[in-house]
Amino acid sequence: MPPELRKLLATADALAAKAKGAVLSATRDIRKEILFLAGELNVAGSAEARESIFAQVTKRFAKLGKRLSALFTYMDETAVRRGGRAASESTGLEVKISPAHAKAVIAAVTKGGSARLAATMTRSMNDNIVSALRNATVSAFREQAVDGLTNDEMAKVLLQKWQAAAKDPANVQFVDRSGRVWDTETYINMNVRTNAMNVYNDVLVESIGKATGSDLVMVSSDGDADCRLCFPWEGRILSITGKTREFPTYEEAKAAGLFHPNCVHTLEPVDEELDADEVELQRNFPPPADMTPSAMDEQRYEIDINRKMMNEGLSLKEAKVAVDRDNLANAMREGLASGKADEVVAKLTDEQVNALCPNGNPPRFAPAKDNAGGEEWNRGSNGGVLYIDRKELTAERLVKVSGVEEGKPVRKPDIKVVRS
Ligand SMILES: [Zn+2]
Structure with a gap:
């Protein structure tokens, strides 16, 4: 910020x-x-x-x-x-x-x-x-x-x-x-915070457009747990005026829930030379007609995977697991406020990570004390909720509570690959 x-x-x-x-x-x-x-x-x-x-x-x-x-x-x-x-x-x-x-x-x-x-x-x-x-x-x-x-x-x-x-x-x-x-x-x-942020974003958008002639801005990646609405939009490139139809516009993003009350996300300028690769990448994912959180979430997933492939030379399979690991650790940090998230996720095998992120959606994590049934994974749609004892959080415990086993077949979502 x-x-x-x-x-x-x-x-x-x-x-x-x-x-x-x-x-x-x-x-x-x-x-x-x-x-x-x-x-x-x-x-x-x-x-x-x-x-x-x-x-x-x-x-x-x-x-x-x-x-x-x-x-x-x-x-x-x-x-x-x-x-x-x-x-x-x-x-x-x-x-x-x-x-x-x-x-x-x-x-x-x-x-x-x-x-x-x-x-x-x-x-x-x-x-x-x-x-x-x-x-x-x-x-x-x-x-x-x-x-x-x-x-x-x-x-x-x-x-x-x-x-x-x-x-x-x-x-x-x-x-x-x-x-x-x-x-x-x-x-x-x-109200005051939200207005201040909105005024700031509007001024930024207008001044960038006027001063540089650029039409693109990027949503910041603050990763705040209170901003679930904005998660699908993090890192997304937006068009200020709408003249660049490959990108969602600033107004469309706001209408879809970005910059909700109390939001801590903001906009950053896009340097069309320095950020050329990222601009090219996202150009391949034009906004869906209906920018629902789940549609935007799906696109974020595809973009994240393609970015890993592009920047780190990973295969589709490797990139998917890498993104799933990131998302899983994020979900754990947010739900359990645990500092051990990265350490726990690093100890999981690729298959376990896969099984914990059905269709690329990690579960929401919540402390076991919030659930009448104690530790368990309630698999709803989109990953469901995984209740686990906060203090006992280890990779072994997670595998046991979730019931994910090695080699369990998992449906893989279709990912659009831009270039491999
Ligand atoms: Zn937000």
Whole structure:
């Protein structure tokens, strides 16, 4: 990851913490104000008094929205600035970004802009707390009717119910458009980081295209376990404009799931001279019409095997086992967080590796304690899940648990060979 980008993410985290602080202190003030006004005004007897409190709450949330909007906008501008600098760093070219250009990039990335995000968040919190207070009022009136409370008793019950509603943290949580409830910090962090990365990628793509006239970029291979969606795309060459139809476009890749929320992958420039072999290789694998994760995964497998054949002079059979070993070790590292993955895989025979990667798909690894049946290999489609005791992980143990034996016939997938 370019140093400028690292700095950008650190800034994003710091900003998310600041935004969270603003949300916390604002909601605390709002609750206090509700409690104070509920005691002062005659909320039990007057609908007008209740409405005036709701109006106060709305005003406070609007103020919070403005503060968040300013923070998010600042972040977007920083993302564009740093994105430009990182693009200069990666390409060695001077990348100039005009304010108009910056605005266009931000508008394209944040869809509706950061101001709208801040407004959506605060409106959601506002609606939650107001509706909780309204519900509390309705239920207090119902109790009065059922239990025949006096007006004084009713006022007391209502105050208690309002206090409970105002104190409940669930009532000031952010609910997104699909109805999902978010912890404020998680949401802000996810959003700020994702926007920062997207702005960076967009600036990089635009500046590379403009400065070098090149149409190709490559997806980084960070190998982060949280980025399963991006795994099939790692190392893949993309076309910026779509004029090079042998490659998936940047937009198509995004539509297919690359650069999802919280993604740590990024783009790197392709040097058409230095990377000529890789470009040639990938040209042989035009994107499938439907870029599903499994279709892209299959292509990645074929490309990886062909790269091994090309760079290391391996036969198809040797290259396949070598790629399977890499993938198997990766799956083990991700699923078990084990530092022994490479060592264990090195001790397996080619046949065992083959049998552990049916059709080139290694199983997902998971600790045995997560499975009611203990250590076992649940072979579903695409390798299934292999449960194994994390601490006891050795090649012998793996062979025993998985039941793979020497010489067991394994169906080999058809691999398109570019040149042998
Ligand atoms: Zn990702």
